[in-house]
Amino acid sequence: MQSSPNKTRTYLGVPIARPKVAFLELSSCEGCQLQMVNNEATLLDFLSLVEVVAFREAMTEQADDYHIAFVEGSVTRADEVERLRKIRNTAKVLVALGSCACFGGVNQLKNRFQDPAWVKKQVYGDQVVESNDQAQPLEAFVPVDLRIFGCPVKKEEVEKTVTNVVLGKSVVLPKYPVCMECKANENTCLFDIGEPCLGPITRGGCDSWCPNSRMGCWGCRGPAEDANVEQMKEIMKKNGFSEETMLDRLECFGGFAKDADTLRRAMDRVK
Amino acid sequence: MLFRVLQKDELSTLFDQLARANATVGPIESGIDRKGNPMYAFEPVSNFADLRLSYSTTKLPAKRYFLPYQEDLASFRMEGDDWQKNVDYNIDKPCVFFGLHACDINALNKLDKVLMSALYPMPYYAAKRMNMFIIGIDCQPQPFCFCGSVASDSVTHGFDLFLTDIGDCYFLEVLSATAYNVLKTVKTSEPEEKDHVRYMKVTAERNRKFTAHIDTSDLAKILDMEFQSPVWKQWGDKCLGCGTCANVCPTCYCYGVEETVNVDLRGARKSKTLYSCNVIDFAEVAGGHNFRPERSTRLKYRYYHKHRGFVEAFEESLCVGCGRCGEACLAGITAPEVIASVRGEES
Numbered sequence: 001m002q003s004s005p006n007k008t009r010t011y012l013g014v015p016i017a018r019p020k021v022a023f024l025e026l027s028s029c030e031g032c033q034l035q036m037v038n039n040e041a042t043l044l045d046f047l048s049l050v051e052v053v054a055f056r057e058a059m060t061e062q063a064d065d066y067h068i069a070f071v072e073g074s075v076t077r078a079d080e081v082e083r084l085r086k087i088r089n090t091a092k093v094l095v096a097l098g099s100c101a102c103f104g105g106v107n108q109l110k111n112r113f114q115d116p117a118w119v120k121k122q123v124y125g126d127q128v129v130e131s132n133d134q135a136q137p138l139e140a141f142v143p144v145d146l147r148i149f150g151c152p153v154k155k156e157e158v159e160k161t162v163t164n165v166v167l168g169k170s171v172v173l174p175k176y177p178v179c180m181e182c183k184a185n186e187n188t189c190l191f192d193i194g195e196p197c198l199g200p201i202t203r204g205g206c207d208s209w210c211p212n213s214r215m216g217c218w219g220c221r222g223p224a225e226d227a228n229v230e231q232m233k234e235i236m237k238k239n240g241f242s243e244e245t246m247l248d249r250l251e252c253f254g255g256f257a258k259d260a261d262t263l264r265r266a267m268d269r270v271k
Numbered sequence: 272m273l274f275r276v277l278q279k280d281e282l283s284t285l286f287d288q289l290a291r292a293n294a295t296v297g298p299i300e301s302g303i304d305r306k307g308n309p310m311y312a313f314e315p316v317s318n319f320a321d322l323r324l325s326y327s328t329t330k331l332p333a334k335r336y337f338l339p340y341q342e343d344l345a346s347f348r349m350e351g352d353d354w355q356k357n358v359d360y361n362i363d364k365p366c367v368f369f370g371l372h373a374c375d376i377n378a379l380n381k382l383d384k385v386l387m388s389a390l391y392p393m394p395y396y397a398a399k400r401m402n403m404f405i406i407g408i409d410c411q412p413q414p415f416c417f418c419g420s421v422a423s424d425s426v427t428h429g430f431d432l433f434l435t436d437i438g439d440c441y442f443l444e445v446l447s448a449t450a451y452n453v454l455k456t457v458k459t460s461e462p463e464e465k466d467h468v469r470y471m472k473v474t475a476e477r478n479r480k481f482t483a484h485i486d487t488s489d490l491a492k493i494l495d496m497e498f499q500s501p502v503w504k505q506w507g508d509k510c511l512g513c514g515t516c517a518n519v520c521p522t523c524y525c526y527g528v529e530e531t532v533n534v535d536l537r538g539a540r541k542s543k544t545l546y547s548c549n550v551i552d553f554a555e556v557a558g559g560h561n562f563r564p565e566r567s568t569r570l571k572y573r574y575y576h577k578h579r580g581f582v583e584a585f586e587e588s589l590c591v592g593c594g595r596c597g598e599a600c601l602a603g604i605t606a607p608e609v610i611a612s613v614r615g616e617e618s
Binding site: 042045046048049159160162163164166167169175176177179180183184185186188189191192193194199200201224225226227228231232234235238 | 301302303304305310312330331335340341508509510511512513514515518519531532533534535536544545547550551552564566599601602603
């Protein structure tokens with residue numbers, strides 16, 4: 001092999017770009033950002049891979065010059081729309097980080113209510129709070145380049161995505177349902193022990209995080225590609241779970257918003 | 272083949288001899304299902320009392336021990352100006368399999384044809400397979416077993432020792448020199464004519480208990496004829512495309528390979544993941560074209576591989592009739608029903 005003068009030669013000879021990265025948040029619990037500092041084993045490598053200029057969960061300094069913006073949270077206020085547009089104008093790559101940013105997340109549960117004023121009253125009482133009637137994903141306002149699903153995100157997936165962005169490799173997310181990884185982990189099927197689970201229709205990539213702990217899937221990563229929601233309804237019914245149980249899970253994170261809406265309307269018609 | 276008879280209380284001695292010196296895998300009870308029935312799994316066992324040799328079947332095959340769901344094939348590391356490649360077949364010692372049913376041993380024999388006897392053997396499989404010591408055991412037919420239809424209800428090779436419960440003792444088939452030597456450590460005796468009679472009676476009784484069947488006569492031909500049959504669409508509508516049938520199948524070996532660069536950009540690894548032809552992007556190629564975008568065509572191709580393509584190549588089907596796929600399918604798609612519907616029969 002020809003020797004190179006460059007001591008930092010890397011795999012396939014790709015130079016280290018070290019892009020400036022910002023972790024930013026709209027309406028969210030910041031749990032996805034917290035995931036990023038959870039795994040100390042790879043934290044230093046991750047920090048060497050990128051130059052973090054904003055990361056509220058990990059540092060106090062902030063800068064507004066960045067290449068990749070990871071935006072967590074859903075849009076629930078007018079000022080967040082403005083902030084998001086500004087982020088979009090600054091970042092070359094805008095990544096929707098987590099289910100709130102991708103689908104509205106748990107926040108979008110408020111969207112199911114017909115009367116937004118009533119919801120606000122229930123939550124905040126007489127306190128005046130500026131907020132939009134709907135909690136919406138980033139895509140409702142600006143184009144999004146990449147989406148990383150999950151509530152919370154899986155750190156390994158974020159690292160892989162960032163590594164691929166740095167290397168210029170394409171980012172491919174799993175298209176199969178959670179069952180693939182659940183079987184590979186040799187878990188007992190939750191339906192065998194009488195637990196409901198949305199694993200058969202939910203996008204994988206989480207390494208069947210919840211079923212590994214005998215918790216049925218709630219669909220936080222949204223639908224797998226070609227998800228057979230109709231058959232899932234049959235399966236829930238056959239296993240003795242009510243439509244309400246199915247609906248609770250479908251509407252929890254917003255990825256299945258359309259399916260939840262269809263089911264809710266069908267249930268209302270029966271009532 | 273050599274035949275011996277082993278008193279039942281000697282079996283634990285045999286187990287202890289083997290388990291003391293080797294990693295040993297066998298059927299254990301992994302839990303109770305919602306109907307109150309025990310569930311079984313192949314797990315490492317060190318205590319004979321943990322073994323459940325009269326197990327019905329396991330939810331998953333023993334595949335992970337010789338065809339892991341995910342396996343690193345190679346890793347790469349930058350070393351100064353040079354780079355290192357490490358290849359590991361991920362096996363460092365022999366493994367004893369204590370209590371595999373005939374179907375699961377037949378599954379290994381089928382995998383051998385593809386992964387060991389082919390022009391390009393797969394060393395990752397071969398290394399593990401060559402280091403297996405297999406003790407088979409007779410089974411009780413379950414309502415979903417159709418091994419008899421695909422000639423997998425008994426097994427003639429691919430194991431070291433096979434046990435059949437003939438009452439107060441086991442009838443042993445000794446197939447390897449290793450097994451012969453191992454048996455020297457326990458008390459066995461030459462079978463007498465009455466043992467032969469008992470063996471034949473026990474197996475005949477067992478064979479009468481099979482209830483599920485598939486009709487394989489002319490099946491490869493019929494599948495060819497019925498390529499456009501509307502039944503594929505009906506099954507496709509039910510299919511979840513979740514890949515469970517392949518993951519619980521003892522003979523499904525299809526996989527994908529992915530290269531992942533480490534976060535430190537100083538190394539990478541090439542890993543193999545078992546995949547399923549029922550999953551949406553199984554037939555997606557570079558550029559994004561998908562040859563089988565519909566669930567019905569994907570489900571159909573799984574049946575074509577099992578009961579047509581493999582039959583043409585090896586004159587046997589790539590199915591051992593264990594029925595795990597039908598049992599695990601949440602949508603209730605079972606091989607006997609699918610095959611019957613293609614043949615235009617009510618199942």
